[in-house]
Amino acid sequence: MRLIRLTAALVGISLAMVPATAVTAGGSDDRLSWGARLLGRQALPANDGWAAAGPGTTGGSTAGADQIHVVDSRAELVAALGGDNATNRSNATPKIIYVQGSIDGFEAADGTLLDCTDLADPEYTLPAYLAAYDPAVWGRVAPSGPLEAARVRSVANQTRQTQINVGPNTTIVGLRGAKLTGLTLMLDTASNSIVRNLTFVDARDCFPAWAPTDGEAGNWNSQFDQLSVRRSENVWVDHSTFTDGDNPDSAQPVYFGRPYQVHDGSLDITHTASRVTVSYNRFTGRDKVMLIGSSNTVGPDVGRLNVTLHHNLFAGDLQRLPRVRFGQVDLYNNHYQLAGPDFQYALGVGVQSALYAENNYFSLTGGIAAEDLLYDWGGTAVTERGSWVRTGDGWPRPTSLLDAYNASHDPDLGADAGWTPTLRADPPLPTALVPLAVQLLAGANRIPL
Numbered sequence: 001m002r003l004i005r006l007t008a009a010l011v012g013i014s015l016a017m018v019p020a021t022a023v024t025a026g027g028s029d030d031r032l033s034w035g036a037r038l039l040g041r042q043a044l045p046a047n048d049g050w051a052a053a054g055p056g057t058t059g060g061s062t063a064g065a066d067q068i069h070v071v072d073s074r075a076e077l078v079a080a081l082g083g084d085n086a087t088n089r090s091n092a093t094p095k096i097i098y099v100q101g102s103i104d105g106f107e108a109a110d111g112t113l114l115d116c117t118d119l120a121d122p123e124y125t126l127p128a129y130l131a132a133y134d135p136a137v138w139g140r141v142a143p144s145g146p147l148e149a150a151r152v153r154s155v156a157n158q159t160r161q162t163q164i165n166v167g168p169n170t171t172i173v174g175l176r177g178a179k180l181t182g183l184t185l186m187l188d189t190a191s192n193s194i195v196r197n198l199t200f201v202d203a204r205d206c207f208p209a210w211a212p213t214d215g216e217a218g219n220w221n222s223q224f225d226q227l228s229v230r231r232s233e234n235v236w237v238d239h240s241t242f243t244d245g246d247n248p249d250s251a252q253p254v255y256f257g258r259p260y261q262v263h264d265g266s267l268d269i270t271h272t273a274s275r276v277t278v279s280y281n282r283f284t285g286r287d288k289v290m291l292i293g294s295s296n297t298v299g300p301d302v303g304r305l306n307v308t309l310h311h312n313l314f315a316g317d318l319q320r321l322p323r324v325r326f327g328q329v330d331l332y333n334n335h336y337q338l339a340g341p342d343f344q345y346a347l348g349v350g351v352q353s354a355l356y357a358e359n360n361y362f363s364l365t366g367g368i369a370a371e372d373l374l375y376d377w378g379g380t381a382v383t384e385r386g387s388w389v390r391t392g393d394g395w396p397r398p399t400s401l402l403d404a405y406n407a408s409h410d411p412d413l414g415a416d417a418g419w420t421p422t423l424r425a426d427p428p429l430p431t432a433l434v435p436l437a438v439q440l441l442a443g444a445n446r447i448p449l
Contacts, residue, residue, distance in 0.1 A: 032070065032098065040068070040096040040173050044194070044236045048425040049277030049308025049330065057234040057277070059171035059194030060096040067095040070175075074107040074164070074183070081166060089188055091167035099174045099198060105162035105183025116206035119157040123150035124207070133210050135256055140212040154207045155223060162203070162224065166190045168232075174198035174240075174444060180226075181245070188230040188271075196238045199444045200226035201245040204262045210255075220261040230271035241282040241444040242266035242289075249287045250342075263287060265320065270294040274304040274327070278312060282443035285316045293325025296351045296378060301326045308423065309334060311434075313442040314346070323348030323377060324355050330421040332358040332428045335438040336373075340366025347401075349379030354417040359386035359428040361396070361435050370404035374413065381414030388431040396432070 032040075044057040051057040060067065069080035077099070078084070082091030106114045129151060133143045143151075163184045166172070170190065174197040181201040187193050205222035212218040226242050229235050244263055252260045266283050268291040269276050283289045293305050305327025314321045315337040322329065324347075336346055343366070349355060362373060370389050374382065382402060390396035406412040429437055440446070 032068070036098060036173070036175065039196070040098065040171055044277060045425055047423050048236075049279065049310065049423055050275045050306045050328075051234050051236045051277035051308070052423055053275050053306070054234060055192070057192055057194060057236045057275075058169075059192060059236070060094040060169055061171065062169075063094040063096045063171075067093060068098075069095070070098040070100055072099070072101040072103065073111065074103055074105060075109060077103055077164060081164070081170070085160070085163075085165055089165040089167050089186070089190060092169050093167075094169040096171045096173070099172065099178040099180065101177070102179040102181055103183070104181050105164065105203075114161065116158075119154060119161060119206055121150040121153040121157065123147070124154045129210075130255055133212075135212055135218065138212075140218070142212065143210055151207050151209065155205075158206050158224070166193060168192050170194070172196070172198070176445060178444070184224045185227045186230070187228065187232050187235060189232060190229075191233045191235070193232065193234075194236045194238070195227065195240065196236075197240060197444050199241040199243070200266070201243055202247045203264070204247060205264065206262075208261055212256075217257060219258055220255070222261050222264040224263075225265040225268045227267045228265070229267070229269045229273045229276060232273050233275045235273070235276045237267060237276070237278045237281065239280045239442070239444060239446065241284065242286060243282075243284045244286060248285055261287070265289065265291050268292075269305065269307055272300045272304045274306045276307045278307065278309045280311045280438075280442045280446075282313045282315065283317055283321075284313075287318045289314065289317050289320045290322035291320055292322050292327055292329060293350060293353075296325065298352070302352065305329070308421070310424075310428075311438055311442055313337070313438050318342055319344040319346075320348060321346040323350060323375075324353040324379075325350035325377075326352045328354045328356070328417075328419050328421075330356050330358075330423070331360060332356075332421075332424070333431075333434050333437070334360045335435050335442075336360065336362045338362065338364055338368050338373075340368050343368055343372070345375035346373040347382070348375050348377045349382050349413060350377040351379060353377075353379045353382075354419055355379075356383045356417050356419065356421055357385075357387070357401075358383075358421075359431040359434065360388075361431050361438075362387065362389045362399075362401075363435070364389060364391045370399050370401055371408040373401050374405040376409065376411075376413060379413065381417050383415065383417040386428070386431050388434075398431070
């Protein structure tokens with residue numbers, strides 16, 4: 001049975017590699033290859049994680065002939081999603097959208113590429129902002145006044161341009177080599193949605209905010225995620241790649257003694273979202289990867305934020321792999337390739353979180369040790385079993401991350417998150433096989449053997 005499942009996964013990946021035979025802005029799917037048509041109409045398999053709960057996740061699989069679109073520009077993507085970016089989040093018509101080539105969120109209506117200066121409010125410039133809010137001049141209080149207001153207006157300009165709003169009952173599939181660059185794909189109240197086989201690149205914030213009381217020395221904070229899931233249920237994110245491309249955080253300047261942070265999360269699941277499955281993705285070279293839960297405030301997130309992550313690769317990332325609040329999060333068969341010196345932690349155990357981590361494989365270099373992989377963000381317990389750790393060139397071996405953490409930190413975290421996952425299409429792979437399976441299958445454009 002396991003061999004059959006693996007073969008099916010490879011076939012699914014191969015379908016994602018089949019290009020369209022023609023590009024159409026809308027209309028019948030008879031001009032797409034048979035493989036692309038099958039992939040676009042595929043629903044989440046039964047029992048495949050939390051997104052299989054309740055009604056399951058079918059996306060736009062029932063779309064009519066007039067709701068099949070192949071798009072290769074920002075304008076075509078917005079049109080396929082309903083026609084008006086400001087109101088598309090309420091468009092619940094079943095739709096299947098195939099992305100071909102590269103779509104840039106900074107693309108203007110005439111096809112030219114905008115830059116940050118085009119989106120800036122006339123009263124905002126970065127040099128003026130730096131001069132006004134230098135802690136040596138302004139002090140350690142939050143920026144305020146006309147210049148901060150101009151920055152906020154600039155952020156609103158960018159939001160209208162680079163945040164692409166998705167409505168419910170939508171499937172978005174990348175054809176061979178498809179990329180979404182410089183944009184946020186926003187699934188807010190977009191229940192029953194599927195996103196597959198896309199590469200997300202450099203969702204940069206042109207106007208980061210200085211937060212002088214964030215941490216001991218202050219921090220620069222950005223707004224735009226690559227993919228954001230909010231107030232939505234039954235969402236499947238599969239076989240995609242998340243990267244900063246040629247604009248990594250390590251290349252950013254330092255202002256006020258802190259890195260100028262222009263990137264936020266890869267895939268954040270917040271604001272009461274729930275029933276999400278994240279499978280076979282690659283998160284490479286990113287700082288903040290996945291935040292599950294909006295804040296520590298006990299409120300509407302309680303009983304929500306139920307997420308499954310399986311067969312994902314986290315390579316060279318620094319934190320939030322994921323960071324969890326409130327939700328029951330099932331984390332199994334993921335591969336972590338982590339390196340120092342800037343690494344912070346992998347699994348964030350947050351307020352009222354119920355993280356169940358099973359058969360995950362950790363490859364560690366640069367001085368990272370098993371006790372560094374968990375971080376207590378106000379949680380009390382984590383169920384963790386079947387972990388393997390390979391440090392440097394040493395032999396991989398079974399390791400209890402929880403025992404290693406508790407031996408080095410106080411207070412201890414408990415060993416029982418209080419629940420046992422039942423929504424799994426198959427039992428977890430033996431941990432020793434996880435690196436091979438994930439390397440072969442995870443990410444966009446995986447070619448089958």
